[in-house]
Amino acid sequence: MAIKLAIQNLSKLYPTGEGVQNIDFHVEEGELVTLLGPSGCGKTTVLRSVGGFIDPTGGAIKVSDQDVHHLPPEKRPSAMVFQSYNLWPHMTVFDNLAFSLKLKKVKKIEIQQRVEEVLTLVHLQGMEKKYPSELSGGQQQRIALARALLLEPEVLLLDEPFSALDAKLRHELREELRDIQSKRNLTMLFVTHDQEEALSISDKIVVMNNGHIEQIAPPQDIYNTPASLFVAQFIGRMNFIKGQAVNNTIQIGDITLTMDDLYTGEVTLGVRPEDIHVADKSSVRIEARVDKMMMLGHFAEITLHTLIGSLKMFVDRQQLEQFELNSTISIKLVNFIVFKENGEVLSNRRMNVNEMV
Amino acid sequence: MWYFRTVGKRKIIEFIFLCIFMVFFFGPLLNLLLLAFAGEWQYPDILPKVWSLDWWSFVLQDESLVRSMWLSFFIAAIVTLISLIICIPAAYAFARIQFPLRRLFLFSFLLTNAFPKMGLYVAIAVLFYQMNLMNTFTGIILIHIINTLMFMTWIPSAAFENVHKSQEEAARDAGASPMRVFWHITLPMAKPGIIVASVFTFLSSLNEAEGTFLVGVPNYQTMPVIMYSIIADYPSTAGAVFSVILTLPTLILLLAARRFVGADVFANGFKMK
Incomplete structure (x- = not known):
């Protein structure tokens, strides 16, 4: 597939010393790529650089193989959906949508037709005469999305578009966005700090931290094989256990694990909560006491007290009934990842508990 | 008494305060209005004995008085226009551009309002003498604008600040050049604040007496300036008639402005950021 948006070695340094560096990734045609990271990690800086609202210090931004670096926002082939909707309150929905078309001197009849069409696409037919203040948050963001779609952008930029909405609406709009994307074959760059949102809608996730990229991978891989301790902490839930590695063994309290790689130093073991299972008799087990049980809908979270x-x-x-507060059970770690002291993954291969001694 | 018992103590106190306020606020205005239509009115009477429109026809038929009214409105219109041209760009700059000493500059507009007016005007008059601006139309316009700079910069500046930068960015993104963004997005969104500021400016120019008196007399006599001589030379009824005429545009303009804008615009204008 053709590369629609290429960001090459982009950097933006602020006088305060903050900024982004070595940003290098691309978005293919029809793809939805998410920039994910905590606030202040620089994801918005990257997005705004693409939109033309920030002048990068170095690097290149290419849309369909054309460098857009020298173009002002109004001349760029991208369109942006903002977090705060940013509809113009003194204009009706129709005027908000028609604004860009009028600037392009599109004929009146065509404007009418295209506004109607895009309103149907975002399920807001017949809203032309309303003012933004008469619409709900979800409706306003739909209009903002429609406004951006009317620009027929080569790349659609979305800056935390759903973060001001409540959870249910956020869910709905995510699905709608995916529908619209498949209908129009949109190429999108999406910024969010919400890892659940990123995992659910992205074709590819770019995890950012502190102005640099930590990992670029599809959601599944980001979740299963995080490239660093930061990604592991940021995406999903994970237990972290400190240990000591000597050659090919890891010592955690009384427990000794072996691994393929040779390393000596402090390590951190990462285990996802769903990778902790109740042990049967045959496997190596860890004794644990049930401290807390918390129902979270279709699953429950159990807090265990162990020696490690x-x-x-x-x-x-369904299994929750088997557990009793303050009772002692045996558990095994089905999968875990070992991180070095500096946060790098020691072994990218996920080890199986059967390899435990 | 049953009525007061049902509304409660706090409500009664509120009501009493409201009454006091109404008397203070509307009392003088009512008195003025009665006086303007009075033919004969002596002290113990609550209402005039004889009603009359004599002084109205006197004021409206005196050519110099009518001329002063036109002059006042003309000056106020010019002052508003020029202040708009000077202050709107300045207000936008204060709202959008972070330049050094920004707050200090913004506060400096308060200076002309911080000193006793007459002292300031005398100092200005000395300057005007040197520049041959005394007794000129330009001189009057200038001295009025000195007074209106603050409203005209502060209120629109707050209005511009209320237009989010990202709303302008959305318009840039939609393909509008910076000038178009200002014309189609920023200016219309800041319009309520600008209207309020213009009304303030127009009214303060219309009511300006001291500066005009110092710079414009004898050739340029606006309504407030003539007011002084009327109060001195004619019975109080004539002054009342003239006051009513002077108050009317204020009332009309404020009512008109209220249609466009809420109280928050007034409040925002005096917020320092």
Whole structure:
């Protein structure tokens, strides 16, 4: 597939010393790529650089192989959907949508037709005469999306578009966005700090931290094989256990694990709560006391007290009956990842508990 | 008494305060209005004994008085226009551009309002003498604008600040050049604040007496300036008639402005950021 948006070695440094560096990724045609990271990580800086609202210090931004670096926002082939909708309150919905078309001197009849068409696409037919203040937050953001779609952008930029909406509406709009994307074959760059949102809608996630990229991968891979301790902490839930590595063994309290790689130094073991299972008799087990049980809908979170520290474990709600507060159970770690002291992954291969000694 | 018992103590106190306020606020205005239509009115009477329109026809038929009214409105219109041209760009700059000493500059507009007016005007008059601006139309316009700079910069500046930068960016994104963005997005959104500021400016120019008196007399006599001589030379009824005429445009303009804008615009204008 053709590369629609290419960001090459982009950097933006602010006098305060903050900024982004070595940003390098691309978005293919029809793809939805998410920039994910905590606030202040520089994801918005990257997005705004693409939109033309920030002048980068170095690097290149290419849309359909054309450098857009020298173009002002109004001449760029991208369109942006803002977090705060940014509809113009003194204009009706129709005027908000028709604004860009009028600037392009599109004929009146065509404007009417295209506004109607895009309103149908975002399920807001017949709203032309309303003012933004008469619409709900979700409706306003739909109009903002429609306004951006009317620009027929080569790349659609979305800056935390749903973060001001409540959870249910956010869910709905995510799905709608995906529908619209497949209908129009949109190429999108999406900024969010919400890892659940990123995991659910992206074709590819670019995880950012502190102005640089931590990992670029599809959602599944980001979740299963995080490239660093930061990504592991940021995406999903994970238990972290400190240990000591000597050659090919890891010592955590009384427990000794072996691994393929040779390393000596402090390490951190990462275990997802769903990768902690109740142990049967045959496997190597860790004794644990049930400290807390919390129902979270279709699954429950159990807090365990073990010799290697406090661990969280997810179990299906059907299995919850098997657990009793303050009772002692045996658990095994089905999968875990070992991180070096500097946060790098020691072994990208996920080890199986059967390799435990 | 049952009525007061049902409304409660706090409500009664509120009501009493409202009454006091109404008397203070509307009392003088009512008195003025009665006086303007009075033919004969002596002290113990609550209402005039004889009603009359004599002084109205006197004021409206005196050519110099009518001329002063036109002059006042003309000056106020010119002052408003020029202040708009000077202050709107300045207000936009204060709202959008972070330049050094920005707050200090913004506060400096308060200076002309911080000193006793007459002292300031005398100092200005000395300057005007040197520049041959005494007794000129330009001189009057200038001295009026000195007074209106503050309203005209502060209120629109707050209005511009209320237009989010990202709303302008959305318009840039939609393909509008910076000039078009200002014309189609920023200016219309800031319009209520600008209207309020213009009304303030127009009214303060219309009511300006001291500066005009110092710079414009004898050739340029606006309504407020003539007011002084009327009060001195004619019975109080004539003054009342003239006051009513002077108050009317204020009332009309404020009512008109209220249609466009809410109280928050007034409040925002005096917020320092």
